[in-house]
Amino acid sequence: xxxxxxxxxxxxxxxxxxxxxxxxxxxxxxxxxxxxxxxxxxxxxxxxxxxxxxxxxxxxxxxxxxxxxxxxxxxxxxxxxxxxxxxxxxxxxxxxxxxxxxxxxxxxxxxxxxxxxxxxxxxxxxxxx
Numbered sequence: 799x800x801x802x803x804x805x806x807x808x809x810x811x812x813x814x815x816x817x818x819x820x821x822x823x824x825x826x827x828x829x830x831x832x833x834x835x836x837x838x839x840x841x842x843x844x845x846x847x848x849x850x851x852x853x854x855x856x857x858x859x860x861x862x863x864x865x866x867x868x869x870x871x872x873x874x875x876x877x878x879x880x881x882x883x884x885x886x887x888x889x890x891x892x893x894x895x896x897x898x899x900x901x902x903x904x905x906x907x908x909x910x911x912x913x914x915x916x917x918x919x920x921x922x923x924x925x926x927x
Contacts, residue, residue, distance in 0.1 A: 799840070802902070819843050820852035827856030830880050834858065838901075839881035846885035853881050857922035860915070865889065867900035874904035878915045 799806050809825040811817040823841055830839035839859070843849035846863040853861040861881035862873030865888070873879035882901060884894050906912070 799898070804838075819849045823849045823852040824856060827853045827859040827861070827881060831856060831858035834880060837880065840898075841881060841883040842886050843883070844885060844887040846883040846888070850881075850883040853883065858919070860918065864897040864901065866893070867896050870897035870901040871904045874901050875907050876911045876914075877918075878906040878911070 807829065809822055809829060811822060826839040826841055830837045839853070839861070841849040841853055841861070846865070850861045850863050853859050859881050860873075860877055860879045861883055862869060862877060862879040863883045863885070864870035864873060865885065870882060873882070879901070882897065884897070906915075
């Protein structure tokens with residue numbers, strides 16, 4: 799990300815010791831939402847799924863587990879994803895780079911997609927559609 803000109807803040811564990819990933823998902827989620835709309839969070843765990851679940855509990859986070867370019871792109875275009883999760887045990891660096899490139903090249907779409915994102919935001923506030 800730095801090579802692409804992005805500023806990066808590392809909320810990671812900083813070592814090899816066992817950690818409780820929900821704490822890191824929350825830290826990244828809160829930091830991303832606090833600096834929206836220009837912020838993107840990236841999370842990594844073994845599968846990507848475990849860390850995405852607590853990230854999506856942070857109001858305003860729309861985290862997508864990106865395992866291919868198509869999912870990363872559509873996550874941004876259709877779901878206005880602001881956090882991407884990757885599976886370190888399941889993906890190569892090349893795949894992650896391709897996903898990031900696809901995500902960064904995509905623009906959030908309006909219309910029905912914006913309306914659905916608004917509905918998702920209502921769930922953050924426990925508001926019925």
